Amino acid sequence: MDIPLIEISSLTKNCNEILILAVLVDTKKHGYQIALEIEERSHGLFKFNYGTLYPILHKLEKEGFIKGTWKQEGPKRKRKYYNLTAKGKKYAKMQLTGWQKFYKEFFDIVGGIEK
Amino acid sequence: MKQFTSILNRINERLELPQPTKSRIILEIGADLQDLYQLYISRGMNEQEAFQKASEKYDLSDETLDDLIRIHQSPLKKLMDRITLQARTRWERVAFITTLLILVSITSQAFLSTEFFMQASKWIYPVLAISMITILVSIPKFYQFYIKKDHRIKEVRHGLSLVVGLSMINFAVGILGFLIELYAAGNNALLFVSHLAFISQAFDESSGHTLKEIISWMIKSSTLIMLTLMTTIFLAFVCYLLMNKVWKIEQAEASILLTN
Numbered sequence: 001m002d003i004p005l006i007e008i009s010s011l012t013k014n015c016n017e018i019l020i021l022a023v024l025v026d027t028k029k030h031g032y033q034i035a036l037e038i039e040e041r042s043h044g045l046f047k048f049n050y051g052t053l054y055p056i057l058h059k060l061e062k063e064g065f066i067k068g069t070w071k072q073e074g075p076k077r078k079r080k081y082y083n084l085t086a087k088g089k090k091y092a093k094m095q096l097t098g099w100q101k102f103y104k105e106f107f108d109i110v111g112g113i114e115k
Numbered sequence: 116m117k118q119f120t121s122i123l124n125r126i127n128e129r130l131e132l133p134q135p136t137k138s139r140i141i142l143e144i145g146a147d148l149q150d151l152y153q154l155y156i157s158r159g160m161n162e163q164e165a166f167q168k169a170s171e172k173y174d175l176s177d178e179t180l181d182d183l184i185r186i187h188q189s190p191l192k193k194l195m196d197r198i199t200l201q202a203r204t205r206w207e208r209v210a211f212i213t214t215l216l217i218l219v220s221i222t223s224q225a226f227l228s229t230e231f232f233m234q235a236s237k238w239i240y241p242v243l244a245i246s247m248i249t250i251l252v253s254i255p256k257f258y259q260f261y262i263k264k265d266h267r268i269k270e271v272r273h274g275l276s277l278v279v280g281l282s283m284i285n286f287a288v289g290i291l292g293f294l295i296e297l298y299a300a301g302n303n304a305l306l307f308v309s310h311l312a313f314i315s316q317a318f319d320e321s322s323g324h325t326l327k328e329i330i331s332w333m334i335k336s337s338t339l340i341m342l343t344l345m346t347t348i349f350l351a352f353v354c355y356l357l358m359n360k361v362w363k364i365e366q367a368e369a370s371i372l373l374t375n
Contacts, residue, residue: 032147035172036154050151051175054144055182061188080143 289343
């Protein structure tokens with residue numbers, strides 16, 4: 001697995017992916033919990049339309065980075081939980097390295113403003 | 116989940132995916148919506164406000180739904196769905212069946228004569244064999260849907276890819292045979308021309324032979340193409356009937372899911 005190159009054109013996509021992976025590091029969560037946690041932990045900075053979360057979650061699941069598990073909760077209620085897989089953990093670390101590289105390059109350029 | 120039926124109905128109408136996948140997506144979003152609604156209530160909102168806010172948060176745009184379709188739809192399933200989606204209205208079905216009947220009536224006389232098979236390319240035999248296998252494979256599905264009335268959602272699509280795949284192979288083999296016959300006829304004609312030209316310079320006779328090769332290829336290949344197209348259209352009709360039934364079963368399942 002190569003370190004992903006964070007490009008301006010795919011900034012939102014990569015940002016959403018790493019945020020989702022980050023909140024799944026500790027515990028399994030279901031869709032709206034993931035979005036809510038991102039929103040609350042960022043003090044409202046990263047606001048999601050919760051609907052946009054599902055394509056990202058399902059894509060990550062298809063790629064094997066997260067695993068969705070259905071759980072029966074009550075007689076008529078089924079819930080889907082997501083947790084990070086080993087492959088996902090590795091991918092998240094790679095993404096983090098990619099982001100660090102991106103920010104280094106970014107601040108190398110914009111840091112000059114302070115001088 | 117009942118208060119969110121309109122949102123879930125919209126997702127159901129817009130998501131062109133096989134029912135087990137679609138049901139799972141609707142179930143997941145529905146349950147999350149319900150939980151978010153309950154969370155807002157627990158945070159002091161009244162029912163109206165909680166419903167309003169949860170609905171706003173789950174406003175699934177067309178782009179989002181298209182993304183979900185892209186993620187869950189395999190190219191083969193996309194093609195299979197298109198077969199039925201393109202002929203869903205009554206007049207389209209009538210047009211489809213009329214075309215099939217016209218083709219059958221025009222070509223049946225040719226097919227019934229032994230001369231047709233005597234003159235045909237040997238490639239008609241694999242085409243016929245694959246067609247027969249496809250029909251045999253589709254019989255259990257017709258039995259399951261129309262006689263046994265087994266509409267279990269997990270089972271409805273099982274085996275359909277094989278029917279569609281074999282129909283495609285049938286068409287591909289026919290076209291391949293056509294091209295191979297063309298290549299062989301061209302090769303034979305060229306070989307004969309060059310040999311005769313070398314031995315006796317008899318250009319007239321050689322060109323006569325070339326013409327004979329070409330006519331022979333035309334007869335062989337036209338029968339092959341006629342048979343290939345007929346079997347392909349027939350198998351497409353078989354696929355259409357099965358896929359249309361699957362679509363109806365899945366729609367029934369979706370309405371049950373949404374009313375619960």
